[in-house]
Amino acid sequence: MIRVLNISLRTAHIGAMGVLLGGHAFDVNPERLHVILWLTIGTGFLLAAVEAGPRLLWFHQGRGLMTLGKLALLCAVPLAWDYRLSMLLAVVVIASVGSHMPARYRYYSVVYRRVIHDTCGPGANRNRN
Numbered sequence: 001m002i003r004v005l006n007i008s009l010r011t012a013h014i015g016a017m018g019v020l021l022g023g024h025a026f027d028v029n030p031e032r033l034h035v036i037l038w039l040t041i042g043t044g045f046l047l048a049a050v051e052a053g054p055r056l057l058w059f060h061q062g063r064g065l066m067t068l069g070k071l072a073l074l075c076a077v078p079l080a081w082d083y084r085l086s087m088l089l090a091v092v093v094i095a096s097v098g099s100h101m102p103a104r105y106r107y108y109s110v111v112y113r114r115v116i117h118d119t120c121g122p123g124a125n126r127n128r129n
Contacts, residue, residue: 021038
């Protein structure tokens with residue numbers, strides 16, 4: 001059930017982010033983009049909660065820190081409206097790098113200063129390259 005939730009949230013999040021980025025790139029009326037911005041932020045927070053699971057470990061690993069950075073940029077869009085397109089493109093770069101970086105960076109804990117592979121949660125059985 002967690003896997004279905006994870007995939008559903010990830011799909012909704014990627015779709016919302018695509019619409020949001022395209023809307024800003026093509027200068028769609030800001031009022032039309034506010035709902036999709038909050039949908040992107042909301043699905044991002046929910047996805048982070050599912051990914052983190054019951055432990056706080058995820059929040060101080062590379063994967064969690066990159067996600068928190070993306071969410072911070074998304075939340076800053078309404079505050080720095082003139083820089084929204086650059087910020088959204090930065091979110092895409094962080095997402096791409098974060099999703100494809102080696103496990104030694106994704107699972108590195110800045111608190112424990114070493115790699116810690118999670119033994120529970122949706123990503124516990126993934127390939128560790």
